[in-house]
Amino acid sequence: MTSNVKEIFAGEAPPAPAALAAKVRTLAPSMTRSMQRVAEAVAGDPAGCAALTVTGLAELTGTSEATVVRTARLLGYPGYRDLRLALAGLAAQQQSGRAPAVTADIAVDDPIADVVAKLAYDEQQTLADTAAGLDTVQLGAAVNALAVARRVDVYGVGASGLVAQDLAQKLLRIGHVAHAHSDPHLAITNAVTLRSGDVAVSITHSGATGDVIEPLRVAFEHGATTIAITGRPDGPVSQYADHVLTTSIARESELRPAAMSSRTSQLLVVDCLFVGVAQRTYETAAPALSASYEALAHRHKAAPRGGRS
Amino acid sequence: MTSNVKEIFAGEAPPAPAALAAKVRTLAPSMTRSMQRVAEAVAGDPAGCAALTVTGLAELTGTSEATVVRTARLLGYPGYRDLRLALAGLAAQQQSGRAPAVTADIAVDDPIADVVAKLAYDEQQTLADTAAGLDTVQLGAAVNALAVARRVDVYGVGASGLVAQDLAQKLLRIGHVAHAHSDPHLAITNAVTLRSGDVAVSITHSGATGDVIEPLRVAFEHGATTIAITGRPDGPVSQYADHVLTTSIARESELRPAAMSSRTSQLLVVDCLFVGVAQRTYETAAPALSASYEALAHRHKAAPRGGRS
DNA sequence: CACCCCCCTGAAAATATCTTTCAAATGTGA
DNA sequence: TCACATTTGAAAGATATTTTCAGGGGGGTG
Numbered sequence: 052m053t054s055n056v057k058e059i060f061a062g063e064a065p066p067a068p069a070a071l072a073a074k075v076r077t078l079a080p081s082m083t084r085s086m087q088r089v090a091e092a093v094a095g096d097p098a099g100c101a102a103l104t105v106t107g108l109a110e111l112t113g114t115s116e117a118t119v120v121r122t123a124r125l126l127g128y129p130g131y132r133d134l135r136l137a138l139a140g141l142a143a144q145q146q147s148g149r150a151p152a153v154t155a156d157i158a159v160d161d162p163i164a165d166v167v168a169k170l171a172y173d174e175q176q177t178l179a180d181t182a183a184g185l186d187t188v189q190l191g192a193a194v195n196a197l198a199v200a201r202r203v204d205v206y207g208v209g210a211s212g213l214v215a216q217d218l219a220q221k222l223l224r225i226g227h228v229a230h231a232h233s234d235p236h237l238a239i240t241n242a243v244t245l246r247s248g249d250v251a252v253s254i255t256h257s258g259a260t261g262d263v264i265e266p267l268r269v270a271f272e273h274g275a276t277t278i279a280i281t282g283r284p285d286g287p288v289s290q291y292a293d294h295v296l297t298t299s300i301a302r303e304s305e306l307r308p309a310a311m312s313s314r315t316s317q318l319l320v321v322d323c324l325f326v327g328v329a330q331r332t333y334e335t336a337a338p339a340l341s342a343s344y345e346a347l348a349h350r351h352k353a354a355p356r357g358g359r360s
Numbered sequence: 361m362t363s364n365v366k367e368i369f370a371g372e373a374p375p376a377p378a379a380l381a382a383k384v385r386t387l388a389p390s391m392t393r394s395m396q397r398v399a400e401a402v403a404g405d406p407a408g409c410a411a412l413t414v415t416g417l418a419e420l421t422g423t424s425e426a427t428v429v430r431t432a433r434l435l436g437y438p439g440y441r442d443l444r445l446a447l448a449g450l451a452a453q454q455q456s457g458r459a460p461a462v463t464a465d466i467a468v469d470d471p472i473a474d475v476v477a478k479l480a481y482d483e484q485q486t487l488a489d490t491a492a493g494l495d496t497v498q499l500g501a502a503v504n505a506l507a508v509a510r511r512v513d514v515y516g517v518g519a520s521g522l523v524a525q526d527l528a529q530k531l532l533r534i535g536h537v538a539h540a541h542s543d544p545h546l547a548i549t550n551a552v553t554l555r556s557g558d559v560a561v562s563i564t565h566s567g568a569t570g571d572v573i574e575p576l577r578v579a580f581e582h583g584a585t586t587i588a589i590t591g592r593p594d595g596p597v598s599q600y601a602d603h604v605l606t607t608s609i610a611r612e613s614e615l616r617p618a619a620m621s622s623r624t625s626q627l628l629v630v631d632c633l634f635v636g637v638a639q640r641t642y643e644t645a646a647p648a649l650s651a652s653y654e655a656l657a658h659r660h661k662a663a664p665r666g667g668r669s
Numbered sequence: 670c671a672c673c674c675c676c677c678t679g680a681a682a683a684t685a686t687c688t689t690t691c692a693a694a695t696g697t698g699a
Numbered sequence: 700t701c702a703c704a705t706t707t708g709a710a711a712g713a714t715a716t717t718t719t720c721a722g723g724g725g726g727g728t729g
Contacts (some may be wrong), residue, residue: 083677101445105716115679120717131716132686136410139445140452157635159642163503164496166635171491171628175484182480187473194472210529213522217623220519224617305646306635308533314526318623319480326466326475326615333468337614392706414687424708429688440687441715 070183071097071141074126076300077184081285082125085114089122093134098142105131156304173301174315180299181316185323193294194327196276197222200250203229204270206238206263207254210310214280214317215254221325225336238266245275252278256298256313258286267291280320282313296320380406380450383435391434394423398431402443407451414440466615482610483624489608490625494632502603503636505585506531509559512538513579515547515572516563519619523589523626524563530634534645547575554584561587565607565622567595576600589629591622605629 075094079087089112093100100108105116108131112119123134157169197203203222207215212233222229232238245251251270253263258281271277271291279292282300289295298320301312329336384403388396398421402409409417414425417440421428432443466478506512512531516524521542531538541547554560560579562572567590580586580600588601591609598604607629610621638645 085678104714106714109679116716117679117718118677121678136445136448139448143449143453159639161639163500163632163636166639167491167494167496167499167632170631170635171487174628174631175487178480178484178487182476185476187476190476191472210526213526213529217519217522220522305649306638308649311631311634314627315624318627319483322479322483322620323472323476325620326479327472329615330468330470330475340614340617394707413685415685418708425687426689426708427706430707 070180071126071137073180073184073299076180076302077282077284077297078125080283080300082122085112085118086122086125088112089114089119090126093122093126093138097138097145101135101138101142156302157306159306170307173307173312177299177301177312177315178319180301181319184297184299185320186295186297189294189296190320190323190327193278193296194324194331196250196278196294197227197324198328198331199248200227200276201248202245203227203250203252204238204241204245204266205229205231205252205254206233206266207231208233208235208260208262210314211254211256211260211263211317214314214321215252217318218252218254218321218324221321222328224339225325225329225332226339227328227332232266235262235265238263239269242266242269242275243273245270245273247274247276249275250278251275252280253288253292254280254317255286255288256282256300256309256317258283258288260288264288264291280317282316296324380435380446387434391431394421394427395431395434397421398423398428399435402431402435402447406447406454410444410447410451465611465613468615479616482616482621486608486610486621486624487628489610490628493606493608494629495604495606498603498605499629499632499636502587502605503633503640505559505587505603506536506633507637507640508557509536509585510557511554512536512559512561513547513550513554513575514538514540514561514563515542515575516540517542517544517569517571519623520563520565520569520572520626523623523630524561526627527561527563527630527633530630531637533648534634534638534641535648536637536641541575544571544574547572548578551575551578551584552582554579554582556583556585558584559587560584561589562597562601563589563626564595564597565591565609565618565626567592567597569597573597573600589626591625605633 072094075090079090082090089108092108092112100111103111105119109116109119120131123131126134128134128137157166161169203219205215205219207213212231215231215233219229219231230241232241242251249270251267253267255263258279264287267277267279267288268291271293276294277292278294278296279288280296280298281288282298284295284297298313298316300309301316303309303312329340381403384399388399391399398417401417401421409420412420414428418425418428429440432440435443437443437446466475470478512528514524514528516522521540524540524542528538528540539550541550551560558579560576562576564572567588573596576586576588576597577600580602585603586601587603587605588597589605589607590597591607593604593606607622607625609618610625612618612621638649
């Protein structure tokens with residue numbers, strides 16, 4: 052079969068409820084130009100588009116009916132009709148629900164208070180989008196694999212490297228054997244020793260970071276269960292992933308690089324994995340959690356005497 | 361022309377938004393038997409009916425397509441298509457109306473979907489709290505110090521260590537000299553060489569982590585500007601901090617250690633610092649940002665739209 | 670630089686869905 | 700029981716949606 056994006060997503064995504072804007076951003080990079088135009092129109096004015104027929108939307112975006120239908124499919128709906136229904140629902144929610152939210156970009160001359168507000172808002176949005184777009188089936192499968200893993204390797208470079216460390220740290224804390232690698236060579240060297248029953252996790256925003264794909268491929272080929280945490284589920288990294296967890300892609304700007312929002316999203320996924328694993332291994336995890344807490348307590352000195360110079 | 365119900369209402373009612381059930385009750389008496397059946401079905405299960413085609417709904421109610429269309433008209437819509445859209449909107453509203461009630465603690469037997477919702481909600485809450493509680497004056501002062509710093513040292517251990525690395529990474533990226541230390545001894549060794557014009561940042565949730573207080577004290581005593589990012593502004597760490605940035609303290613539980621929410625909070629503060637500094641040093645930061653972006657681009661292989669094995 | 674291949678794209682055919690028409694069925698009052 | 704009005708659904712007609720298919724670029728290769 053000629054594998055293109057369509058097949059990858061076929062059947063896996065249930066119709067998105069309110070996370071449509073997020074889905075558009077996630078999938079936009081893998082869309083063709085004209086499909087992007089359609090997706091943009093849909094995300095920009097759900098209510099308006101819900102009032103249009105296929106032909107109307109095609110004309111509005113300067114494309115054809117076929118393209119509109121293709122876009123609807125890509126977004127996870129069986130056809131345009133269903134996308135339209137979802138759009139109507141979204142519009143109704145926006146109408147009655149919260150304010151549309153002022154999401155201006157951060158400007159160079161924004162006062163510091165605005166920066167705080169905008170960043171906080173954006174990160175909240177990112178969290179909501181991620182939660183909405185996360186495939187709980189994949190997540191559950193990933194948790195199951197991690198819970199029984201003999202050993203876990205986590206790969207991530209750059210900003211994702213910190214997230215990788217975070218995951219490894221958390222798993223270690225509940226008594227699992229986990230290690231984060233940011234050196235690609237060492238990562239591959241280690242991956243070679245993985246086998247069935249082990250788990251490898253790659254974290255990459257772009258889904259195309261060779262440095263974390265290679266180790267995952269090696270792990271995959273050696274029979275380990277592989278997990279990808281990526282913003283581009285259609286990226287190369289998914290080829291070697293048994294389970295793909297999708298992070299949301301926030302609109303980025305010069306003062307807000309992609310690394311910043313992707314990190315928020317990735318961390319939420321990592322937290323979910325951690326809690327899931329902790330639940331499934333509660334018998335051993337609970338004591339381990341308290342034990343590490345106790346051990347650290349003595350490093351926090353008692354409150355000392357007063358003031359500054 | 362034979363006057364029947366259709367003409368009476370034609371054009372007078374704008375498409376009902378959410379008052380559909382009411383409209384059904386109002387109009388029911390003037391409906392014929394089969395139309396009542398349709399109206400009943402529609403009012404009883406908007407979501408379910410929205411998923412049906414005219415034919416489907418006709419079969420469900422044991423009537424014909426014509427009757428369904430007539431009912432839609434009576435309710436004030438131009439046709440069944442539009443009734444269906446309104447139904448979808450109504451369903452979505454009802455759906456979102458139900459508060460997910462995610463305020464509860466995470467339990468051991470929570471299904472994975474609940475875990476995702478609760479974690480996302482908690483982190484959003486943490487962000488809101490942090491943004492609300494952040495002292496913008498202190499933040500501004502900290503930003504000013506960082507922006508002109510000759511050199512920046514960041515201290516953090518454990519979970520806060522990752523946040524420290526994140527800050528250092530970001531500052532490096534816009535051309536500042538920054539380094540994160542998680543080894544207390546090396547941190548102190550380095551702190552000794554700091555002087556006026558340099559900045560030291562300590563990150564600690566408890567505000568009482570000796571390992572990061574000591575280096576900060578040394579930096580403080582050597583004349584460097586010191587910043588503390590802590591959840592306990594009254595803790596020992598503040599003694600040696602010129603500027604104290606307060607992170608929020610979320611309710612913690614066994615399955616959700618403090619490290620998890622404090623991290624979210626700390627990262628928001630770090631992001632604010634970063635954006636603030638980037639704003640103030642835009643002339644040099646902007647090129648540096650694009651430069652590091654360009655340099656990384658070639659490490660991302662060309663987008664492959666290929667499928668899985 | 671020319672070539673080729675692959676994939677995007679929209680026109681038009683095919684299908685599904687919705688709307689209208691119309692005649693049979695049903696009920697109603699004399 | 701009959702005449703009449705009303706309701707109802709089958710099927711024809713009109714739209715809307717989906718699929719098919721062939722022409723047109725863009726990018727890589729020799």
